[in-house]
Amino acid sequence: MIKVNRSPVAPPSLAKGTYQAKDVQEQLLLDFNGKCYLCECRDMQSIVTEHLVAHHGARVLMLDWNNLFLSCSHCNSVKNQKKYEHDIIDCCIDDPEKLLNQTIDDTTGEPLIETIGDSLKAVNTANLLNDCFGKDNTPYRKAEAASKVKAFKVVMNELYKKLLTFREKEDDLRAVKGMLDRRHPFAGFTRGYVRSHLGDYPELKDCVLLG
Ligand SMILES: [Zn+2]
Structure with missing residues (x-):
């Protein structure tokens, strides 16, 4: 999960009573850089408009621009559980990188999300994200989670490779900087990795500053 800059202007359709309109979807795609705000995948099989706080039919929450993600x-299906209806980090307000340590499991190479501090939002969000990537799911969700993990490993392996050569090759430096940009898939993890290895890559410090 990564900080997102939401457009301050709500798409007009919301005032007309619908959140499933073209202008809403276009603005969400733009603001979220085409990525799922939870798993940070851009290769989505299907995309949905999600409510951060479950609306249960309440129009105020249903049509609140700041509640649409x-x-x-x-991930929408994983989050659609009672325990995740409230107290999830709002990545348009708070910088998730300050609340979560988005790291890599040493033994499996899979995503591992830990909390920084013990706020309820950090704890709930870490649990949710670990569930999105996790094996403890229904068979369909398990298969979906496995494809996310596969995409994650491709990006991380590319990062590790470029980190070996970016000092010699200008193109690889550009590639590393691209992968550390918040718009890149799994940026929470690429940035987290470099931030935790700044002793090895001090010249990349400015690329992973917190918001
Ligand atoms: Zn997702």
Whole structure:
């Protein structure tokens, strides 16, 4: 999960009573850089408009621009559990990188999300994200989670490779900087990795500053 700059102007359709309109979807795709706000995948099989706080039919929450998020259907389905209805980090307000340590499991190479501090939002969000990538799911969700993990490993392996050569090759430096940009898939993890290895890559410090 990564900080997102939401457009301050709500798309006009919301005032007309619908959040499933073209202008809403276009603005969400733009603001969220085409990525699911939970798993940070851009290769989404299906995309949904998600409500951060479950609306249960309440129009105020349903049509609140600040409550609408871009999600893949997998993460939407994982989040659609009572325990995740409230107290999830709002990545348009708070910088998730200050509240979560988005790291890599040493033994499996899979995503591992830990909390920084013990706020309820950090704890709930870490649990949610670990569930989005996790094996402890229904069979369909398990298969979806496995494809996210596969995409994650491709990006991380590319990062590790470029980190070996970026000092010699200008193109690889550009590639590393691209992967550390918040718009890149899994940026929470690429940035987290470099931030935790700044002793090895001090020249990349400015690329991973917190918001
Ligand atoms: Zn997702």
